[in-house]
Amino acid sequence: MSKFLTSRLAWNDYQVILAVARHGSLSKAAEALGSSHPTLFRRIRDIEAGLGTTLFERSRQGYQPTAAATELLALAEEFDQRLRDLERDAGLGSAGRLTLATTEVLMPRIVPPLLTRCRRDLPDITINLQIGESLANVRQREADIALRSGGEPDGELIGRVICNIEVAVYAPAGWPNVSEENLHEQAWVTVDESLGHLASSKWLEAEGLMWRAVVRCSSTLAVCRLLEEGLGVGILPCHLGDANPRLRRVSPLLTDFRSQLWLLTPRQLRGVPKVSATVECLTAGLREMKDLFEGRRA
The missing domain is CATH 3.40.190.10 (Periplasmic binding protein-like II)
Known part of the structure; x- marks a missing residue:
């Protein structure tokens, strides 16, 4: 793409191209820019018409940049970074x-x-x-x-x-008979596959405790709330578990998961x-x- 063609673009055109490429969706890009889906659709169409080339392939997966958009995106990223640098160095736009x-x-x-x-x-x-x-x-x-x-x-x-x-196993405060010795007999609340990379999640799998899960969820904070309600025992960071009067620690610190x-x-x-x-x-x-x-x- 020639410098002559790219010189036809204003900075806000680059902002539009960059937002669509980053979000892969006109709706999300429009939200980020404070615009609307129809307005952004027309902007992309006008930019492509002015350049005489297609910048995005439309599919069910969203908007994917074409090869023709590569140079423009590199310029847009560079301009965006330079503008952020200038604003911070000069104290403009984000002072305080x-x-x-x-x-x-x-x-x-x-x-x-x-x-x-x-x-x-x-x-x-x-x-x-x-x-x-x-x-x-x-x-x-x-x-x-x-x-x-x-x-x-x-x-x-x-x-x-x-x-x-640090992390440990916690139980509802109203469950007096739970101890380290009988954790394999308890109902568990665990994270799901989305957090399967965690060392604690791998330990639960290795110990067979995932099979005792009555609820699995994609949020550690959700695990904490469910333990409060008495659904089971679970692994929590100490800053969540120890500070919660509705829970009590029932294991030593699990230092392997630190x-x-x-x-x-x-x-x-x-x-x-x-x-x-x-x-x-x-x-x-x-x-x-x-x-x-x-x-x-x-």
Whole structure:
């Protein structure tokens, strides 16, 4: 595709192409852009007509970029990244705001007091909170800071380990006769195949405990809620189980399933004042919760 053709495009045309490619759906891309499906459909059609080429193949799986779109997408990604860099370096458009990405399982007990602390100590910074499992939003710099469990980050991210995250088996507080010795006799609430990569999930399979599951679900937080209601026993991180008066720990710490709590940022944001200040504030709050994460508050 010639530079003459691509020079016909305005920046908002690149934004449209990039949004459709990232989301693979006109509806989702329109939502991300604050537009509508019909409007975005017309925009794509007009852009393709102006360039004289097809940019997306339409199928039941969604919108897939064609080979002709490859060069445009590379330019769009470059422009998008440069604009984000300029905004952060100049303090334009996002002054006083940053995005914190975290996971669902940290929401009930961990994130609310952290945000209260940040509000008190950093009143000029507004935090946009994103909940999800993927690190893609941090790598693409749609988030400034990520708080999550895991291992050593890749080269695009830098971070610090806050503490270990310990797990154990928990039972409803009203089940007095459950102990480590009779766990194989209990009804279980477990995660499903979507979390089969977890070491705890593999252990449940190896021990034959998946066969005793009365409910399987795709969320650790859901496991916790179901245990509260008395459906069975299950494996939880200690920061969920020990802080819940409706549950009690019925096993030692399962140290083979230990993970680490990380605070991560994109490498390019090293030294940005508002990011550094927020990381330090979050770190101080999290270290006060270290005993909860590491299972010393049973």
